[in-house]
Amino acid sequence: MNEFIVNIIHRPEMVPEYAEKVTGHGKAEDLGRKALLRESLDIFLTQQECAHKNGLKTTIQMTYASLFNDEAVQTAKEHHEKYGDEIALSLLGLPCKEFRDKYKTKDFCIWMFSMDDKKAIVRDVFEKFYEKFGFYPESTGSYYMDADLINFIKAEYPSVKCAVATCWEEGPKAYHTCNNSWYTFMDGGPWAPWIPSRANTHAPAANADEDSGIVAIPHLSRDLLACYDGNGSNFGTHPQNVLRGMIYDTKTWEYPYLYNLIDQYRSLGKYNNGYAYNMMFVGPGWMNKMGRWEQPYELLLKSYNDGCAYYGKLKKEGKLKDLTMAEFADYYRQKKTYTEPECALWSDILYGSDKQLFWYTDPYMRACVNMDQGGAVVDLRPYAAKLEWPVGIGTKHVYDASYPFLIQEKYRAGYFTHYAGEGTVRSAKIIHGGEEVDLCLCRTKAHFSQSGRDRVLTLDPVEAEFSDGLTVKIQSVITFTEGSSEIKFERRIVDMSDPTADVTVREYMVGCYGTTEYSEDMTPLTLKVSAEGGDKVIPYKYKCRTESAVGASEVSCNIPPIKTRVSMRCGNGGALGYVSEGYAFSPMFTLGYEIKVCDKEDVVTWLKLERAD
Amino acid sequence: MAQAGKGRLNYRCPSCFMRDIDMDMFYDKEKDEYYCLRCQYRGNEKDVLEKNEMARFRYGAMAKRIKFDVDD
Numbered sequence: 001m002n003e004f005i006v007n008i009i010h011r012p013e014m015v016p017e018y019a020e021k022v023t024g025h026g027k028a029e030d031l032g033r034k035a036l037l038r039e040s041l042d043i044f045l046t047q048q049e050c051a052h053k054n055g056l057k058t059t060i061q062m063t064y065a066s067l068f069n070d071e072a073v074q075t076a077k078e079h080h081e082k083y084g085d086e087i088a089l090s091l092l093g094l095p096c097k098e099f100r101d102k103y104k105t106k107d108f109c110i111w112m113f114s115m116d117d118k119k120a121i122v123r124d125v126f127e128k129f130y131e132k133f134g135f136y137p138e139s140t141g142s143y144y145m146d147a148d149l150i151n152f153i154k155a156e157y158p159s160v161k162c163a164v165a166t167c168w169e170e171g172p173k174a175y176h177t178c179n180n181s182w183y184t185f186m187d188g189g190p191w192a193p194w195i196p197s198r199a200n201t202h203a204p205a206a207n208a209d210e211d212s213g214i215v216a217i218p219h220l221s222r223d224l225l226a227c228y229d230g231n232g233s234n235f236g237t238h239p240q241n242v243l244r245g246m247i248y249d250t251k252t253w254e255y256p257y258l259y260n261l262i263d264q265y266r267s268l269g270k271y272n273n274g275y276a277y278n279m280m281f282v283g284p285g286w287m288n289k290m291g292r293w294e295q296p297y298e299l300l301l302k303s304y305n306d307g308c309a310y311y312g313k314l315k316k317e318g319k320l321k322d323l324t325m326a327e328f329a330d331y332y333r334q335k336k337t338y339t340e341p342e343c344a345l346w347s348d349i350l351y352g353s354d355k356q357l358f359w360y361t362d363p364y365m366r367a368c369v370n371m372d373q374g375g376a377v378v379d380l381r382p383y384a385a386k387l388e389w390p391v392g393i394g395t396k397h398v399y400d401a402s403y404p405f406l407i408q409e410k411y412r413a414g415y416f417t418h419y420a421g422e423g424t425v426r427s428a429k430i431i432h433g434g435e436e437v438d439l440c441l442c443r444t445k446a447h448f449s450q451s452g453r454d455r456v457l458t459l460d461p462v463e464a465e466f467s468d469g470l471t472v473k474i475q476s477v478i479t480f481t482e483g484s485s486e487i488k489f490e491r492r493i494v495d496m497s498d499p500t501a502d503v504t505v506r507e508y509m510v511g512c513y514g515t516t517e518y519s520e521d522m523t524p525l526t527l528k529v530s531a532e533g534g535d536k537v538i539p540y541k542y543k544c545r546t547e548s549a550v551g552a553s554e555v556s557c558n559i560p561p562i563k564t565r566v567s568m569r570c571g572n573g574g575a576l577g578y579v580s581e582g583y584a585f586s587p588m589f590t591l592g593y594e595i596k597v598c599d600k601e602d603v604v605t606w607l608k609l610e611r612a613d
Numbered sequence: 614m615a616q617a618g619k620g621r622l623n624y625r626c627p628s629c630f631m632r633d634i635d636m637d638m639f640y641d642k643e644k645d646e647y648y649c650l651r652c653q654y655r656g657n658e659k660d661v662l663e664k665n666e667m668a669r670f671r672y673g674a675m676a677k678r679i680k681f682d683v684d685d
Contacts, residue, residue: 179635261677
């Protein structure tokens with residue numbers, strides 16, 4: 001039996017993002033404009049009404065600005081009494097006259113302030129909340145909550161047990177979509193709730209010692225295929241985001257995509273021991289009376305009503321549980337263990353293709369497997385490093401909160417490159433008679449199964465054809481073993497047109513590190529082939545060198561800037577292990593193994609992630 | 614010529630939208646056209662709406678309600 005949970009969150013954001021800039025176009029900025037405050041409150045009340053009339057309870061995240069508004073405070077108290085809504089506290093919605101006068105800045109993203117300011121603001125906002133309500137909140141959040149901020153809040157206000165802590169894959173893509181003006185760089189996190197580690201919010205805690213003490217939820221439940229390639233803010237459980245993406249019929253004002261998205265999330269229970277999750281959190285700026293881009297207010301309102309109505313219908317049918325954030329945190333702690341992974345075999349619901357991705361997250365990694373590329377790993381985040389990555393003014397990362405990748409096919413090419421060089425990917429090549437067939441060019445489909453601690457992805461066999469007439473049918477099985485920090489890849493030669501022939505299988509990973517499209521300095525990296533006859537080492541100098549050894553026990557790369565060590569080992573005796581340095585036009589590294597196999601034989605390799613120090 | 618403003622609705626540039634950039638357009642009253650500050654697109658409301666339809670070409674499943682295997 002599937003349990004599908006939804007968190008519906010509203011915030012009375014007295015000066016909504018966008019509203020001042022959009023509806024106030026042509027007017028000098030005035031955060032205290034009475035009309036703006038009134039409209040903001042009205043939108044919040046409308047959102048509350050949409051949820052309540054559909055039988056749904058909400059989490060009301062009071063903003064700093066709303067704590068100065070008696071009507072907003074009174075409404076929250078009444079709705080808590082009448083509907084069971086949770087009164088929580090958001091660190092979004094800081095901008096207001098009182099905040100500007102006090103902090104003398106236009107910054108509004110809590111993770112970007114200096115640590116001293118973060119502490120001052122948190123104390124200010126939480127104490128103001130206490131003054132108005134007589135208790136401290138159990139839930140909080142922002143678009144991103146860095147680890148130092150969460151740790152501070154948990155230490156000062158231990159009542160907090162749940163927080164909105166990241167927007168999935170909101171990074172350079174969102175920045176570009178906003179004409180390079182939207183500084184929410186927070187790629188690389190989980191798409192579904194998790195327990196953040198004390199070291200890095202994006203990396204889930206592996207045990208009680210690493211536990212930050214809160215359950216984190218993502219801002220929105222996003223399309224795990226469309227968002228990875230396109231603008232994240234077009235494809236999520238945010239009805240107006242769907243309109244922003246123009247994913248609706250302009251004549252009928254219908255948007256089946258929104259319901260398909262919710263339903264696909266519902267279907268993820270079968271990969272996660274019967275649990276699935278959704279979150280809807282629409283800021284009032286998306287429902288202002290002036291309309292939003294091409295959409296008139298009437299359509300904005302309709303879409304929000306429809307979104308709530310669909311969740312309400314599922315609830316009435318017994319297919320959904322609406323929880324407040326604090327209730328959800330308790331539910332999650334009961335339901336999940338630290339090492340239990342989150343899995344999603346996700347299909348395209350937008351373009352009409354049959355493309356599939358598999359996403360996997362646990363405390364040691366986040367990985368994406370692309371079935372349109374033969375089961376290649378096209379995104380890899382080494383959570384095993386639990387990388388300390390302070391963000392905000394006064395740190396090395398003023399705005400960049402993304403968890404670094406080793407593989408990212410969109411930012412670092414993936415299989416396809418122009419003219420020269422290689423892109424980041426973990427795949428395999430089948431080699432015969434001087435020809436190579438990369439599995440990246442063999443489209444397939446995956447089937448998920450779970451056996452003990454293993455989550456297994458079994459791919460439909462694909463065929464490689466060579467010019468001498470040889471055809472090789474090969475099947476990939478990819479296994480994620482809970483708590484192992486490894487991915488196992490098995491390639492099975494299912495059939496060969498000439499049973500006496502042999503082929504070479506080259507298992508490889510092209511990697512690098514970074515958080516954006518642009519290459520980082522690779523010179524701190526060290527590549528190594530570990531073998532009985534002695535290790536062979538390449539300190540990275542962009543010199544295009546390769547080292548190899550037959551029977552290598554391991555090939556590895558040490559990446560000190562992100563405290564990560566990535567390695568491969570092979571289960572087939574006598575395989576040739578190799579490492580390759582990149583060059584200036586291709587600033588990557590490669591780890592791999594080559595082995596000759598015959599019909600019905602297997603090649604088994606493991607990719608492992610560790611903290612380097 | 615007076616400065617440009619926003620139109621009845623706040624249209625984005627359809628050309629930029631198709632390359633995943635949300636660029637608000639501004640409205641030139643004298644020419645009755647919207648224009649993009651980033652690229653060279655300009656057009657009246659009818660043209661913008663037509664191009665917005667064109668931008669949906671990639672959403673092949675946009676109108677389709679899909680049934681998922683959900684174990685409720």
